[in-house]
Amino acid sequence: MIEHVVDGAKATNQIGLTRADYRGVQSTLCPGCGHMSIANQIVNACYELNLVPEQVVKFSGIGCSSKSPTYFLGRSFGFNGLHGRMPSLATGASFADTSVEILAISGDGDTASIGMGQFKHCMRRNTPMVYIVENNGVYGLTKGQYSATTEQGIQLRKYGKTKFMPVDICLEALASNATFVARSFAGDPKQVKELIKAAIKHSGVAVLDIISPCVTFHNLETSLHSYVGGKGHEVPLHDIAYVPLLDEITVDDFETGTIKEVALHDGGHIVLKKLGEDYDPFSRAQAFHILEEAHRKNWLVTGLIYVDPDEKNLHDLFNLVDTPLNRLKEEHLRPPSDMIDVANQLMQ
């Protein structure tokens, strides 16, 4: 990452913007909330990727997590939709201009309960967007009820022990044929940032299930959703970095077989550096397997769990004109006057 510093002025990125240009309004989340650390990494990722803020569009549902889009990318368009029904909103809007990057924020309640249907259909359509689930295993905004991702047997302050088995968002995404599935932990900001960058550069839907502790309602050490529990049980699959087109990758690592590369459509690469066991993110079978193993062993497994960079995305299937649809003019949209006869001919 090259930062330009001119005459003691603030550092800028390659398109001349400062980090402040990627920030939003003052957060109203509780101090220490995991959602804010994710918001900060979104700012960093977009800054480092040299994204034009106007070229990013934010969507969210309802929840503390879904409030957070106002805390980053203040210059970008955004739409705070309905609880659990953000995916449809983003999908419809995405057709208007397929050149923008869609950054969608949801919570575990928003996605895995009320929004499960839209979430899964959004996956199977391979809608080009980054879909971040800020997963705290609790309903923050409505003050501490258990969510569908709360582990079984966890004691919540007002609501007693959770009775049911949790939903695993990555498993649901995989089962719905998502083309980019990753898990991360708000307490691991570097990994969060690199995954966000890779997700933005992925051409289809990219799901990031980021464990994001709710310090107010659900920060028990016994839960993987807490800072301490998460840190203690994190099992990263690899070291991950997004490398843009022009940056070079050192050859040594390739030769020793410690590096795996995922070529993305923009010419950049996701570089995965081996940590322990060999892990193949192109294999759905391995992905299911690791999630199952993590569940049994109570691991917070993080990293790029699955990726298919080549699958056609939603827009590819519609053969749209090159001009963004929302910039088309009357002459492109209204058939010429002689076509009225054709219309009348159809009604005979």
Place this chain on the structure above:
Amino acid sequence: MEESIANAGVATSLGCSEVSREVVNDFSITFSTINGSGSATANLTIMRAIFKMGIPVSGKNIFPSNIKGLPTWFTIRLSKDGFLGYTEKSEIVVVMNPQTFARDLATVKPGGVIFYTDEYKGPIERGDVVAYPMPVKKLAKETDIPANLRDYIENVVYIGILAQMLGIDFERIYQAFETHFQGKKKAVDSNFEVVRRAAKWAEENLEKRDPYRVAPMNLTDGMILGSGNAAAALGSIFGGIQFSAWYPITPSSSIAESLNEYLPMFRKAADGKATYAVVQAEDEISAVGMTVGAGWAGLRAMTATSGPGLSLMAEYLGLAYYAEVPLVVWNVQRVGPSTGLPTRTAQGDVTFSYFISHGDTKYIILIPSTLKECFEFGWQSLDIAERFQTPVLVLSDLDLGMNYWISAPFEYPDRPMDRGKILWEEDLEKMIERCQGKWGRYLDVDGDGIPYRTVMGNRHPRSGYFARGTGHDDFGKYTELPEDWEKGMKRLALKFETARAVLPEPEIRTLQGAQIGIIAYGTTHDAVEEARYLLKKEGILTNYLRIRALPFSKEVSQFVERHQRVYVVELNFDGQMKQVLSAEMPMLAHKLRSVAKVDGMPFSAECIVRMLLSQEERP
């Protein structure tokens, strides 16, 4: 204002027709068949042939919620006077389903005719009906059509017998097949051959003993024949529709299906690429969510549904109302609550559609009555939605959407597309200059309640804003201040008032000296016009106002004011439009009387007359 009673654009002679032995071009034929047997082709062919003979005609399907096996009815009404509304009984009934013979026989008008499959061997217990047995099985077998198509061919057989007995022009039947089979000559010829043989059989074996006959006219020259849903799709296409998401539900599905069929014909760019997208969503919540997203992002967006789907759309419509997002929702009404009678028609969603969603919401509603209006409201709704940045609901119903209507032809939109107050980069720059640097998404710059909007993809550094359902100020910023909330609601109300004056105005038809008013809307129109004709014969003169949009323009209250009493005719149980009218003009509510019913069937003129007269008799 027009001094007349008129129907389907066909001028009506207000005098009584000469009574003669022969009944020419003034009767109904009901076909009683079995769902899924392929009778639709036969029924449409007869209807089209009559249309092509220049005779005003309509076709109504009364079908069960079933795919195969249950009884289904199709009624063709032909009327030299252009009265094409629903009739409770038919002069001619064609029975292909032996199981329903007794019930069908009871629906024949006195002096009428029954054609029936000779599989029915029972008695014919009505002396006032002429009965013709038809050996459809035998005639179907005699053709060289493959055995698996015989059920279908039995229906083609009755085309031939009816054509022979009623005098339907064979050349027109041939043309109707050409239309149906889209010029596929082999299909046309083989079907036509069956018709010929059946006609020959009828000529040799049946002696005409009834007075009903068709004869060519020239009243349908230049007119069109089709269903409201197809017209809605075509209208939307001429309105530049760019996005539609939908979820299948009778009776609205054929809007989306027609979009899929027609968009490639009308809207491919020169390079063969698409300027639109139609997405089948996973449910109506998603369908409307996508449509709201598309409308917000600057696409002309529409979804189509019916009552149960509209119920699921309630929350998103409220968000779109408050965040000021343009979109169009076609609600093709059916009988509810719940699944109700899913294949029957009603106007039962008036109050629900007008006020749908929580909080203080209200919507612009358009109500078409004809094919031509389905087309016009197809494109106008997209203009109105963008102009007022709000959801527009179009209230059609099963009768209009799925049945067959004739109408004056579609006309090319008479004005350029209205994209409303949308600002791209340069426009925004000028706006900022005009307002001395002050710019906000929800600022009422013009004092009409309608703010300016930017959409995603705009590269101007001040174009972006965060749309939300939470309280926001003129600049789209979050606020919980009471005065900000109230200010926003007041502006939305002002916007609604601004709309009132520019929506499609009501259509008013008067008769000299009339003291009684009728208000109706949508598909009751044909029956109302015929009822006025029947009432006139009884010496009761009526004026008629047809509502085409909500909120009402001032003409509506003026109309009520001018009359001693006003009957509000509508196809629902509670008299919903009367409720809305009473709420909007409480001082005049005492003049309103309800002619409301819902039983799954459209209104017939006779029924309106009955219900109206029963209230006239009361002091």
